[in-house]
Amino acid sequence: MFREGLKVVEFFGKFVKEIYNKLISIQRGRYKMSLKVSLIQMDVKYGKPDVNYRKVAELVAAAMTEHPDVLILPEMWNIGYALEQLEELADQNGEHTQSFLAALARKYQVNIIGGSVATSKNNFYYNTSYVFDREGKLQSEYDKVHLFGLMHEDQWVTAGTRRNCFKLDNIPAAGVICYDIRFPEWERTLMGEGAKILFVSAQWPRERIKQWQLLLQARAIENQVFVVAVNRVGKSPSGDVFNGHSLVIDPLGNIISNIPVAKEGAFTTKLDLTMLEKIRGEIPVFTDRRPELYD
Numbered sequence: 001m002f003r004e005g006l007k008v009v010e011f012f013g014k015f016v017k018e019i020y021n022k023l024i025s026i027q028r029g030r031y032k033m034s035l036k037v038s039l040i041q042m043d044v045k046y047g048k049p050d051v052n053y054r055k056v057a058e059l060v061a062a063a064m065t066e067h068p069d070v071l072i073l074p075e076m077w078n079i080g081y082a083l084e085q086l087e088e089l090a091d092q093n094g095e096h097t098q099s100f101l102a103a104l105a106r107k108y109q110v111n112i113i114g115g116s117v118a119t120s121k122n123n124f125y126y127n128t129s130y131v132f133d134r135e136g137k138l139q140s141e142y143d144k145v146h147l148f149g150l151m152h153e154d155q156w157v158t159a160g161t162r163r164n165c166f167k168l169d170n171i172p173a174a175g176v177i178c179y180d181i182r183f184p185e186w187e188r189t190l191m192g193e194g195a196k197i198l199f200v201s202a203q204w205p206r207e208r209i210k211q212w213q214l215l216l217q218a219r220a221i222e223n224q225v226f227v228v229a230v231n232r233v234g235k236s237p238s239g240d241v242f243n244g245h246s247l248v249i250d251p252l253g254n255i256i257s258n259i260p261v262a263k264e265g266a267f268t269t270k271l272d273l274t275m276l277e278k279i280r281g282e283i284p285v286f287t288d289r290r291p292e293l294y295d
């Protein structure tokens with residue numbers, strides 16, 4: 001009798017919690033017209049995952065003083081481009097990274113675009129991104145699709161084949177990694193699910209930083225989306241210098257962030273999502289497309 005009583009209480013407890021969570025997500029989905037994003041512009045220590053995980057935990061804690069809705073990390077932040085050490089250092093099935101990011105997301109109740117980390121899955125290596133929601137639930141797993149030959153990434157890493165589309169607080173969004181931004185057809189493909197924000201994580205060297213900015217502005221304008229793009233700072237042993245220049249760009253291509261170029265830190269910017277509908281209404285590029293003429 002007592003046991004049955006407990007079961008009934010447990011059942012109703014679960015039921016009430018589910019209703020509560022539903023109401024919260026409806027509330028977020030309906031009313032959220034702005035979104036605060038924090039970009040974690042960090043140095044990545046080559047081949048030193050312990051140092052890098054600690055650094056991410058510190059910078060995420062620092063970011064939380066600004067109460068962001070979403071955090072984003074750079075590319076390959078666990079080991080840098082230490083490709084020749086993948087056998088030893090790649091995160092097996094991404095398990096360590098997933099539990100690390102899920103715990104941070106839950107602890108701070110914040111959405112996390114986990115940049116990317118080197119993983120090994122079924123004896124292949126990948127450049128993998130994980131996205132977690134505020135409850136620490138995995139919303140997307142993405143393996144970088146376009147591998148960067150100039151840094152020999154294609155000799156070590158296997159290219160992904162899946163899209164990275166997800167919803168955060170009910171807002172549709174998409175994510176890509178670094179070299180992916182040179183393929184406008186890929187970003188356009190991701191827009192098919194109605195993304196309002198494109199998240200980009202990168203290790204983009206200083207010598208081509210002008211191209212980084214122009215490419216990101218173009219992706220924002222042509223897709224009429226906000227672009228939130230984080231790049232690392234620091235140096236790699238091969239001599240590449242990374243000067244950050246992380247950017248938040250509105251759907252008209254205007255830069256709306258004010259992130260000190262080469263400084264390490266967590267930088268927060270607010271996106272006003274109300275401008276999207278107006279822009280898309282005025283110049284309706286999605287309905288004016290002529291896909292029958294394209295390849």
Ligand SMILES: O=C(O)CCC(=O)C(=O)O
Pocket residue numbers: 147148151177178179180182203204205208
């Ligand atoms: O496209 C570029 O110039 C940089 C790309 C890159 O560094 C990368 O994908 O890791």
